[in-house]
Amino acid sequence: MTRLSPDTLGVLPAAVARPSYDRSQVKAGVVHLGIGAFHRAHQAVMVDDVLGAGELRWGIRAVSLRSPAVRDQMVPQDGLYHLLVRDGADVATRLIGAVLDVTVAREDPAAVVAMLADADTHIVTLTVTEKGYKLDPATGALLADDADLAADLASLAAPLTAPGFLVAALAQRRAKRLPPFTAISCDNLPRNGHRLRGAVIALAQRHDPALADWIAEEGAFPETMVDRIVPATTAEDIAAFAREYGLVDQALVKSEPFTQWVIEDRFCGPRPDFGPGVQITAAVAPWEEAKLRLLNGAHSAIAYLGGLAGIAHVHEALEQPAMRAYVERLWDEAETTLSPPAELDIAAYRRALMARFDNSALMHRTQQIAMDGSQKLPQRLLATIADRRAAGQEISALTLGVAAWIRWQAGVNDLGQSHIVDDPLATRMAALLAGQDDAAGRVRAILTLEAVVPPALAQDTAFAALLTAHLSSLEDKGAMATLMAMTPQPA
Structure with missing residues (x-):
């Protein structure tokens, strides 16, 4: 059966909501680490809304830190995928175009550092799960016995961890006299911005105390809260979609109608004019x-x-x-x-x-x-x-x-x-x-x-x-x- 791509969109019925903007004009202003189902059903949808409102500099370059699975789902589809919003028997189908490309970090760590260090990158979001921050859940300190973190502590030439990629990229930005990006954790960690900031600064301190001071003074790590139930997509979900719509969408995601993103008003550079689904607040x-x-x-x-x-x-x-x-x-x-x-x-x-x-x-x-x-x-x-x-x-x-x-x-x-x-x-x-x-x-x-x-x-x-x-x-x-x-x- 035909695979979803920019060339096969004509197969979709008119009832499927789709991007109102010209994707060829979108620039990448966001890098996302840890692309999975939750990001595609949550932050990427809200960025899609921003693009639909005419702010075309906020496209997403996505990174899978380990597995090539999501890259292999999305790249043949030019980053396109559908979101099915299910409420009982009702289903609303929407095509999302905010993700411009997907890179596997383990295959090309230098490319990931380069996109994070790019002058057009203003925001970095993360959904790497609680374990991806390499922090002791009880104390918030860097894990002492994690092999990937130990490698990043020894060298950031080819980072392996999310904090490692952020520090390596921030070092390049400082060397190029670029401001830091705003790093936004979207994982269910208490004080997630504080913890991400602590991990990044602690790792930077081990490599370059001056870099750590610069990040502490110039960077921004807002606290956030995200909320949407996003069950795992099954093979039957994909098969059922193909039967109904005549296209195979290997990156399909599904969610409930409810969605919420609360972000602390703490940015160190430009940010999108988020729509009603995002609440900017002084206290998260x-x-x-x-x-x-x-x-x-x-x-x-x-x-x-x-x-x-x-x-x-x-x-x-x-x-x-x-x-x-x-x-x-x-x-x-x-x-x-x-x-x-x-x-x-x-x-x-x-x-x-x-x-x-x-x-x-x-x-x-x-x-x-x-x-x-x-x-x-x-x-x-x-x-x-x-x-x-x-x-x-x-x-x-x-x-x-x-x-x-x-x-x-x-x-x-x-x-x-x-x-x-x-x-x-x-x-x-x-x-x-x-x-x-x-x-x-x-x-x-x-x-x-x-x-x-x-x-x-x-x-x-x-x-x-x-x-x-x-x-x-x-x-x-x-x-x-x-x-x-x-x-x-x-x-």
Whole structure:
């Protein structure tokens, strides 16, 4: 069947929204590191809106740090792809043209540094996942035992990490007397701009203290919050699109209708005139905290508990009354730790989140959300637990989410089905858990993970006891029985 390309767009029906601008006139003002489904369904769509408004200097040059998969999907299509916005039975289809090219960093690191150092590049965005920043999740310090980071600490001739590429490019810009770019993290890290800035300056300090000082004084690393549910695209999604539209789109992405991007008003150069989907604000932290602790915290808990119960998708998990009641209880606990901005009505936000989770059209897989738990739980659940414990408040629902994560490490669910533990610390956690004969021993082993567990919780005997009780129940009774015992249903 015919592949999507600029020459085959005539096949598409008129109902498909498409770029209103001339792509041949677009210049690249943005470089994005870590192109994946989320970027294509979120930031790239908002940049497409900017281009559609006539600001043609903000096209995106995209970089895949490791895998050639996305490059191979997009380059034959000249960067074009479709976004399917699904809301129940309704689907809105839009062709996105904001991505101009895709480069694989491992294949040509010099080319990536050159595009970052180009005078036309004013903004660099990143979606490299929590593990891509090479930071200890608990302390924010550079990882001491990461091989790629060690290589970048030794030399930036051919960078391997996101911080390495930024430092190498900023060094070139300084040498050419160009201003730095604004670097915008779009990952779910608390104080993501602060952490990215810390990683870049720490790495620069190891190579050139004067460069580190220049970055600190002249650069900009805004805090941001991003929000959109973007499930993984499946082979069936691509096949179904081809049957309906007569074109194969290997870069197809799908999402829910809701989208949000909140950016701190901290730029060191030009920026686009973003449209209504982007909120520029003086303080991102309250928005970020609410999203991490309510949306992301619940998502992780649903992923592990639902996954252990053999439930494949989020909306299916929430069809279980016990899971639904549990999520509300988790939110009751998390809500007390928030300081929401005046514009954010938490009760309305919770109702909207549940409606988003119920969107069956998304088919959001629990195993997808369960990836990289060691990088996610510190900010999604453990920080909330620490705040509740400091206030002398109950933590049962939040702690059950952590217990389910520990149980997930066994690699088998309650039905005896095996799964891959996809996590950068999977090998280390497996070694810690090996030989532990009971739940108490497994909890003690996990609590020694300083990169994951805050010190206050690692020494908290009451937390350890509750975590052990929950883990014992999950191991003995299974996830659904544990949930039903926690949230009894009406007779």
